[in-house]
Amino acid sequence: MKKLYGVIGDPIAHSLSPAMHNAELKELNIDAYYHPFHIYEKDLRTAVEGMKVIGVDGFNITVPHKTAIIPFLDRVDPLAKAIGAVNTVVKEDGQFVGYNTDGAGFVESLKEVWKEDLTNEKTLIIGAGGAAKAIYYTLLSIGVRQVDICNRTIQKAEALIAAQPYDADSKVLTMEEAESSIGEYSLVIQTTSIGMDPDIDQSPLSLRNLNPSAFVSDIIYNPKETMLLKQAAEQGAKTQNGLGMLVYQGALAFEKWTNKKPDARRMKQTVTNFLG
Ligand code: ATR
Incomplete structure (x- = not known):
């Protein structure tokens, strides 16, 4: 079945992540789609529960939810916990686990x-x-x-x-x-x-x-x-x-979700083209 990934934030319309991830998923012939979700702070808990129920396989978190999401996750990696912010959630054995790849x-x-x-x-x-x-x-x-x-x-x-x-x-x-x-x-x-x-x-x-x-x-x-x-x-x-940081935080998340190493240079080119 097609996998579903995404990014949650507020605002989210200008995120470069959907273009970057969807192009790379296609390049690697992975049957998956990455969607931007506009989530308000007040809906964060419901959104995380909803992501799990509908079967989202992993997602990024951007401003302003990176810290607020922590209590709604099943587990948080020690470095992300020390940083106090999660930018990547991975579904592991049905549990949502938080990481920080920034x-x-x-x-x-x-x-x-x-x-x-x-x-x-x-x-x-x-x-x-x-x-x-x-x-x-x-x-x-x-x-x-x-x-x-x-x-x-x-x-x-x-x-x-x-x-x-x-x-x-x-x-x-x-x-x-x-x-x-x-x-x-x-x-x-x-x-x-x-x-x-x-x-x-x-x-x-x-x-x-x-x-x-x-x-x-x-x-x-x-x-x-x-x-x-x-x-x-x-x-x-x-x-x-900072383009390299944007690309590599995404590449590391991509690898955690798919167990496939994306081509970060190609991802950088996608984003560069997108920015025009
Ligand atoms: P982010 O999560 O992107 O790092 P942040 O947590 O709001 O954003 O941090 C913003 C950083 O930019 C802080 O170091 C802030 O300095 P202060 O701690 O003194 O606020 C810094 N910053 C923002 N505007 C600034 C300005 N006009 N002059 C100097 N530092 C500024």
Whole structure:
């Protein structure tokens, strides 16, 4: 019987996931369909119960339900639990199990364009929201030794570090401190929403002290180049935008549902074509 996958969120109309997954399901001759479901917060519990009853085989969760869904699942993987957010649900023996592939998707995208072993990279994360948390805990979980965080609201960065279950030696920096010491970092990851509005050219901090051999990643993918990435490239640094993270979080979910490895480069091409 045809399998059914999907994504739930509010809003959902602009999600790129249906185009990305449906094209790849077709390429691999998998008899399945991926549908976007517009679910309001007040209907979340009913929606999850409904998904199970009608036989949905797995689904993604996007804004604003990634945390709120946790109590409605049968089980949650330990890393997703630590992050406090689920972006992928897999049906395992009739039970809905929650995972977080956002951080791992980020790591895979970095491995594709930069390097396999990240453990010795001195890393600075800019921002302390949900995306920062997923990336921070995932980097610690794969053994990256020093990951520091700077954020406008310093208490939020302190809270992320205090709650990490890995006993890592992380530091909190103000934006000003990060600007002056950014030259010490070999990997800089921008996770705030600054740069998302294509009409406002804004960067969370100046990169004038950046080490030109550093790698700078911005998880924003639209517009393609944020001001931060333009500045990084001007300094000679290698850069990537957030398209790779979007693709790989999806590729990892796809593999969990189908047990087939999708072609992530092809998925990236599908999304690039779709964005035009
Ligand atoms: P997400 O889940 O996408 O990470 P979030 O949890 O709302 O979103 O987090 C947004 C991040 O962007 C936070 O780090 C936030 O900084 P604060 O903790 O100080 O709010 C950051 N951010 C958003 N707008 C910002 C701005 N104008 N200047 C600096 N940081 C900003």
